[in-house]
Structures are given as structure tokens and as C-alpha cells.
Amino acid sequence: MSEYSIALLPGDGIGPEVMEQAVKVLRAIEAAFELKFSLKSFDVGGAAIDNHGKALPEDTLAGCEAADAILFGSIGGPKWDNLPLDERPERAALLKLRSHFDLFSNLRPARIYPGMEHLSPLRADIAASGFDVMVVRELTSGIYFGQPKGIQGEGEEEFAFDTMRYSRREIRRIAKLAFESARLRNKKVTSVDKANVLVCSRLWREVTEEVATDYPDVTLEHIYIDNATMQLLRYPNQFDVMLCSNLFGDIISDECAMITGSMGLLPSASINEQGFGMYEPAGGSAPDIAGMGIANPVAQILSAAMLLRYSLKLTAAADAIEMAVQHALKEGVVTAELLPESQRSEACSTAEVGDYIANKIKEQH
Amino acid sequence: MSEYSIALLPGDGIGPEVMEQAVKVLRAIEAAFELKFSLKSFDVGGAAIDNHGKALPEDTLAGCEAADAILFGSIGGPKWDNLPLDERPERAALLKLRSHFDLFSNLRPARIYPGMEHLSPLRADIAASGFDVMVVRELTSGIYFGQPKGIQGEGEEEFAFDTMRYSRREIRRIAKLAFESARLRNKKVTSVDKANVLVCSRLWREVTEEVATDYPDVTLEHIYIDNATMQLLRYPNQFDVMLCSNLFGDIISDECAMITGSMGLLPSASINEQGFGMYEPAGGSAPDIAGMGIANPVAQILSAAMLLRYSLKLTAAADAIEMAVQHALKEGVVTAELLPESQRSEACSTAEVGDYIANKIKEQH
Ligand SMILES: [Mg+2]
Ligand SMILES: [Mg+2]
Numbered sequence: 001m002s003e004y005s006i007a008l009l010p011g012d013g014i015g016p017e018v019m020e021q022a023v024k025v026l027r028a029i030e031a032a033f034e035l036k037f038s039l040k041s042f043d044v045g046g047a048a049i050d051n052h053g054k055a056l057p058e059d060t061l062a063g064c065e066a067a068d069a070i071l072f073g074s075i076g077g078p079k080w081d082n083l084p085l086d087e088r089p090e091r092a093a094l095l096k097l098r099s100h101f102d103l104f105s106n107l108r109p110a111r112i113y114p115g116m117e118h119l120s121p122l123r124a125d126i127a128a129s130g131f132d133v134m135v136v137r138e139l140t141s142g143i144y145f146g147q148p149k150g151i152q153g154e155g156e157e158e159f160a161f162d163t164m165r166y167s168r169r170e171i172r173r174i175a176k177l178a179f180e181s182a183r184l185r186n187k188k189v190t191s192v193d194k195a196n197v198l199v200c201s202r203l204w205r206e207v208t209e210e211v212a213t214d215y216p217d218v219t220l221e222h223i224y225i226d227n228a229t230m231q232l233l234r235y236p237n238q239f240d241v242m243l244c245s246n247l248f249g250d251i252i253s254d255e256c257a258m259i260t261g262s263m264g265l266l267p268s269a270s271i272n273e274q275g276f277g278m279y280e281p282a283g284g285s286a287p288d289i290a291g292m293g294i295a296n297p298v299a300q301i302l303s304a305a306m307l308l309r310y311s312l313k314l315t316a317a318a319d320a321i322e323m324a325v326q327h328a329l330k331e332g333v334v335t336a337e338l339l340p341e342s343q344r345s346e347a348c349s350t351a352e353v354g355d356y357i358a359n360k361i362k363e364q365h
Numbered sequence: 366m367s368e369y370s371i372a373l374l375p376g377d378g379i380g381p382e383v384m385e386q387a388v389k390v391l392r393a394i395e396a397a398f399e400l401k402f403s404l405k406s407f408d409v410g411g412a413a414i415d416n417h418g419k420a421l422p423e424d425t426l427a428g429c430e431a432a433d434a435i436l437f438g439s440i441g442g443p444k445w446d447n448l449p450l451d452e453r454p455e456r457a458a459l460l461k462l463r464s465h466f467d468l469f470s471n472l473r474p475a476r477i478y479p480g481m482e483h484l485s486p487l488r489a490d491i492a493a494s495g496f497d498v499m500v501v502r503e504l505t506s507g508i509y510f511g512q513p514k515g516i517q518g519e520g521e522e523e524f525a526f527d528t529m530r531y532s533r534r535e536i537r538r539i540a541k542l543a544f545e546s547a548r549l550r551n552k553k554v555t556s557v558d559k560a561n562v563l564v565c566s567r568l569w570r571e572v573t574e575e576v577a578t579d580y581p582d583v584t585l586e587h588i589y590i591d592n593a594t595m596q597l598l599r600y601p602n603q604f605d606v607m608l609c610s611n612l613f614g615d616i617i618s619d620e621c622a623m624i625t626g627s628m629g630l631l632p633s634a635s636i637n638e639q640g641f642g643m644y645e646p647a648g649g650s651a652p653d654i655a656g657m658g659i660a661n662p663v664a665q666i667l668s669a670a671m672l673l674r675y676s677l678k679l680t681a682a683a684d685a686i687e688m689a690v691q692h693a694l695k696e697g698v699v700t701a702e703l704l705p706e707s708q709r710s711e712a713c714s715t716a717e718v719g720d721y722i723a724n725k726i727k728e729q730h
Contacts, residue, residue: 121488121598143508143529144562151564159532160568164508167524194612197509199516203525226616229594230623233486247559251591251616258595 003036004312007067009044009060012089013285014295014350015073021297021354022071022304025324028358029308029317032365040067045075045089045285055092061100069311070097071304072280077287098139103270103278104170105177106137106249107306110256110266115330118340119261122233131236133256134185136178137249139270141170142200144246166200166245171207173273178243179215184309188219188240192228192248204245229255257282264296264337265329267303269310277311279303293349296335298325301357324360328353368401369677372432374409374425377445377454378650379660379715380438386662386719387436387669390689393723394673394682397730405432410440410454410650420457426465434676435462436669437645442652463504468635468643469535470542471502471614472671475621475631480695483705484626487598496601498621499550501543502614504635506535507565509611531565531610536572538638543608544580549674553584553605557593557613569610594620622647629661629702630694632668634675642676644668658714661700663690666722689725693718 006026010019019041026037042060043051052059055075064070075089085091097103112120112131120127146165153159175191182189191208193201205222212220223231225248231238232255244252257266263283271277281299289295302325309318328334333356336347348356371391375384384406391402407425408416417424420440429435440454450456462468477485477496485492511530518524540556547554556573558566570587577585588596590613596603597620609617622631628648636642646664654660667690674683693699698721701712713721 121491123486123488123492126486127488143527146526149564151568153532156534156537157532158568159530159535160565161511162508162529162563162565164527164529165524167518167522169521170524172521194615198527199514200525200527203516203523226619229616229620233598233620233623250559251594254591255594255598258598 001034001036003038005038005040005067006307007064007070008039008041009064009070010041010073011044011075011285012046012077013074013287013290015075015285017291017293017350018281018295018297018300019071019073021350021357022300024354024358025301025321025361026304028361029320032320032361033314033317035314035317044072044093046077046080048093049080049083049087049089055087055089056096064097064101069276069307070278071307072278073300074281074283074285076285097278098270101276101278102140102272104138104140104273105174105271106139106253107181107269107271107310108135108137108253108256108266108282109133109306110135110253110260112260113265113326113329115332116262116265116338119338120259121261122236122259126234126236129237131259133236133239134181134241135244135249135253135256136174136181136241137244137253138170138174138246141166142246164198164200164247166203168203168207171204172211175208175211175243177271178241179211179218182218182241183215186240187217188221189243190221190223190228190239190241191243192223192225192252193245194225195222196224200245208243225251228252232256232259262338263299264335265298265302267299267306269303269306271310275311277307279307293351294335294347295350296337297350297354298328301325301354320361320365321357323364324357327360328356366399366401368403370403370405370432371672372429372435373404373406374429374435375406375438376409376440376650377411377442378439378652378655380440380650382656382658382715383646383660383662383665384436384438386715386722387665389719389723390666390686390726391669393726394685397685397726398679398682400679400682409437409458411442411445413458414445414448414452414454420452420454421461429462429466434641434672435643436672437643438665439646439648439650441650462643463635466641466643467505467637469503469505469638470539470636471504471618472546472634472636472675473500473502473618473621473631473647474498474671475500475618475625477625478630478691478694480697481625481627481630481703484703485624486626487601487624491599491601494602496624498601498604499546499606500609500614500618500621501539501546501606502609502618503535503539503611506531507611529563529565529612531568533568533572536569537576540573540576540608542636543606544576544583547583547606548580551605552582553586554608555586555588555593555604555606556608557588557590557617558610559590560587561589565610573608590616593617597621597624627703628664629700630663630667632664632671634668634671636675640676642672644672658716659700659712660715661702662715662719663693666690666719685726685730686722688729689722692725693721
């Protein structure tokens, strides 16, 4: 029996209660697919500050290093907002985990699920035409990190400057990941750039074309960032994988999330060159509804599915989770925020949604 | 009687036929407001290449210099696409006019007109909530022009770089224009940046705050570019003037245009520090439908209204044109592309739309 080790970092706010549902689902997968998951839980974020004095304790980091992948909940909340910036949950835990494991990529799937079209801010006929995109964003280079950046000069001529910078190596590894991801989906990569004005984008395009020759089964298209933001509104179903630099991916992934209309359904992944990754909901820790049993666990459960697919290569198990989630959405087994206001009395609790999805997996396998 | 001089540069494709309608409307304004417009027409773009061997002849440039403002049609078409890049209509005429007159700003209004909600790709209830935005984009600096940019290094470590750069002076002049523009509208400026990661954005925010102190009647808000692309989809009516750097404005102005659903209604302006400007439709020269009498003249007519408002300070006259356009749209006096397919037999011609708007102005004044 194959055994896998997953580090659970539930964190703050709604993190622990949605993580509990993901664990239920992973246990159902164990039974259905004759796998063994070793699931160890560690403190992170505000919870770790309260218990150990820092957002990312050594124990937690060691637990992540020993694991095959990290399933992350969410962190932060008003309680820790007054700490010095470098000690706050986000920076001290999330950014440190990303740099420690060299998680250079961010994968953000965004999808309008059947039955959830009403949540999309797009016109009914456009939302009904379908939307199922994977944004693959470079996360550790580009203009957010490029040097030099600073301020020079005096008076009105004083100027600020930032450097956008990409090496062939950096572009190649993220492009490869996009093509690999497209192979698991609809075999199309749309690379987002601004090659008519940016030198970085021209190198981006050149290296992406080189990588494409290793993936003859995948179609490659290029689109300018400004046109991409337009096309997403009018013809969203033309896209499969969208390959983006750091800044452009920051923009496109958020626009795609908004097009679905529900952050509570969206997982995300940060992956390194070895396939090790951290998986987490795209939304926040929602401290305002923590502990009330009404948080949507789907993004956390789909994060577990992504973990199985991308880090553990357990395709059938990942498919089973995603199918079960689709059943839940289609059957209306959902938390309140996914329902039209008139139907909110029929909403399910966090645990009910988790139970339904876990049971659906058991039933079908 | 006040007299104003306007250089008309109709250009290629549908340019001449929609310019003819704008001229009709300006003549109606002359009569209604007891003004005198000296309207002189000059060749530009492909038409100028054919007649004079270059896209921006000396005569045309001299005519623009002698005028109070430029009303521009549209240029380019397949006939001139095989010329060397520097001789093509876009680069040789449009970019040269911008740099010659130091047109550092681009104003792109975008609006969902009453009766035109069905064109928007947004959900019906969101489109019905209203959308009326002025994007004020810096056009001559930022990462498109910042130096250094280039390629260095070898092999896989070879890297490309671009420099985003803004001086206090550059930020101040575009911010001022945004606040001035807000005073002519709903007195709110939303400045779009990425101040959490870009030094340029932090200086942008600082200078914008300084400028705001001179406009106590105008509200200033800041928003991150990624959040802006989301908010525009869900709560588009929260915005009035959106102040953007070159790259962010390139993205936001296109997203806003797409939200309206019709490029054929959208004017634009490029203005310098003296208030001299060039006014033109946001759409292209559409050579495929040129000469057929079916092109939408509204963007050209609204460009004339912007010219009156921004360069000639003729507020009442500009208002009169915009009111007449709204009448036309509301009454369904429109070209075919604005109508649902089932109603296209009721479409008006280019000239009929122009006549209706010109007559409406005469009627009401
Ligand atoms: Mg973002
Ligand atoms: Mg653009």
C-alpha cells in the first residue's frame, strides 16, 4: 500500500474548521483507493505566535520538510495586525515558506461550476458558455523583486524606479510547468505578455516558443495583457492555461477569480521544481465567521485535490474529489454564500458539506 | 463672436465618413451657440502616404500647430501594412504627433449608456447599476519608455530587463489633470497602483496625495491594480476618474472599454500641459466596412465634444452634443452593431445618425 506524508497547517480564522473537512475527504480517499496518508498537524500563523511566539516555528518547518507536500489553511486576523510587519503571520510564515522551499510558481484554477453561473458577474449567456481556466503565475521574479529599485534625484526631478527582470532559466521553468499543467487539462497554453513594448516580454515569448517544441500536443497562443483582460470578459471560454509573469499573473488571477464569483470555491498551489508544493484556498482566513460552522470548505477540499494531482501524482484520487465536489454543487449541498438570498434557509453547514463530499467518494468507489 | 480653429485629420478607413458627421455636428453647434469654427482638413496616415509620400506631411503638422486643437479620425489599413515599421501610419503619424505636441496624457471615458446595457458583458443587474468612468492614463513615461532596457548575460542566465520609472514632475502633471477632470464630473479620483510592491507606486501615491490637497472638493482613493480589475466587474459604478500610470492605464482603459460593450461609442483625448489636445475615436479604422455608410459616427462626434470641453473650454456646447447623442441612443437612432440581431433591419446609416444628432442640437437651442 502506497504511503504519503502530508503536513497540515490549518492556521487561523476558518482554517481549522475547513481543514477538518479536507481531512475527512482524504480519509475517504484512503479507503476508496487503498492508500495511506500520514497526516501531521502543525501550528502556523497567529496560532503559532500565540503558542510558540513566532508565526513559523522550527517544528512546523521541520514537519513540512519531512512531508511530501503541505496542505495549508489560512492565516492572519485583527489580533496580530499590530505586530511589526516582519513578524505578522503573512510575511513571517507564508512568504518564508515560499522562499524556503523555492515555490516559484503559483497555480490558480478558476472555474464557473455548473449550477453556480448565477454567482458570476458576467452576463448570463457568457457565463453559461463556460469558464475553466488555470492561471500559472511566476511568483519569485519579475518587477516585484528585480533590482535595482529605489529613488534618486531631487525636487521635482526626483524619480522612483523598479526593474522588471527575467532570465531564460526563470522563464523556462514556469513555462514548462504551464505546459505540463495543460497536458493534465485541455492542452492549450495562452501566454500573457506585452511583447510590443517590453523587452522582458520578448524574451518571455522566445523562451515560451522554445519550450513549446517539447510539447507538440499542446497549442501555444500569445496575448497582450490588456487584450487578455478584455477577452476574459467577452469570450472567457477560449482559455485553458494562462501563463503569466509575476505582475501580469497577479492581475489575471484576480480577474479570473472574480469572474467565477466565489473565492470560497477556489484552491491554489505553489510548487517548486521538484514538484513539492503548498496547497491552500485562494480566499482569506475570514476571522469574522470563524468557529460558526458556516465557512465554505470547498476551496480547502479542492486544495487537497490539487495536492494529490500535482505533488503526489494521484490523478484518479484527485478526479474523485473533484467529481464529488461537483455533485455537491449541483445538488445544492452548499454553504449559504453560494445560494440566492431567497434560498439561504436551505444552506448546509461546513461539516455537512464535508460529510457529503466524503460520503460521495465512498459511495462511488 | 468667438472663433476657434480646429485641424481635421480624417485619415483612412471609416475616418472620412465619420468625420463628415462630426463636422455636421460642429456646424450645428456654431449656429446654436453663436460660435465660429474654422475647420481645415489635412491628409494623414495612409491617405497622406498615397498623396504626399509620407504619413505626416509638413503641411499637416503646420496645420495642427496653427490650430487650437486636432480632431483626428483613424488611420491604417492592410494597404500600408507592408511598409517598414517606421513609415507605417500608426508610428509615423500618431506617435509623432503625440511626441511633437508632448501629449503626455490619454483620457478614455467609458460609459454604459441608458438603452445600451445589453451590449455590456456584465450581468444584467450589474450593468443596470450604471457605469461612467474616465480613465486618465499617463502616456509618455513608465515602463514602456524607462531606460535602461535590454538583454544581458549568456546561456540560461541571459536576462531581459525593463525599467519602470516616474519622476515627481511626471506624476504631478498627470495627477493634476485627473483632478481637473474629476471637477468636470463626479469629483472622485481613484488612483490605481501597486504600492505594496513597487517603489514607483509609492512615489505615485505620495505625489497624488500632495496634489489632492489643492482639490479639497475632490475625493481621492487608492486601489491596487489587481483589485481594480476585480472591482470593475462587480461594483463598476463606484468609479468616476481612474488615474493610472502608463502600463496600468493601458490595461484598465481596455477593460473599461470592454465593459461598455461598444468601441463604436468611445472617444479619447491626448492632452498636453497647455491644454492643447488631439481627439479621436478609441476604435480603429475598420477598413472592412469603409465607404459602406454603416460605420458608427458616435465615437467621432463624442471626440468633438471632448475637444470642446477640454481644449476650448466650451462646456455648454460639449454638454449639448453629449445630450443629443444620448437622445439618439435612447431613441434607437443607431447603426446596426448596437442593435440586437433581430432588430438590425431598423438600423440607421452613418449619415442618418449624424443628421439626427445635429438636428437635435438645433432643436434644443
Ligand atoms: Mg493579485
Ligand atoms: Mg491597451
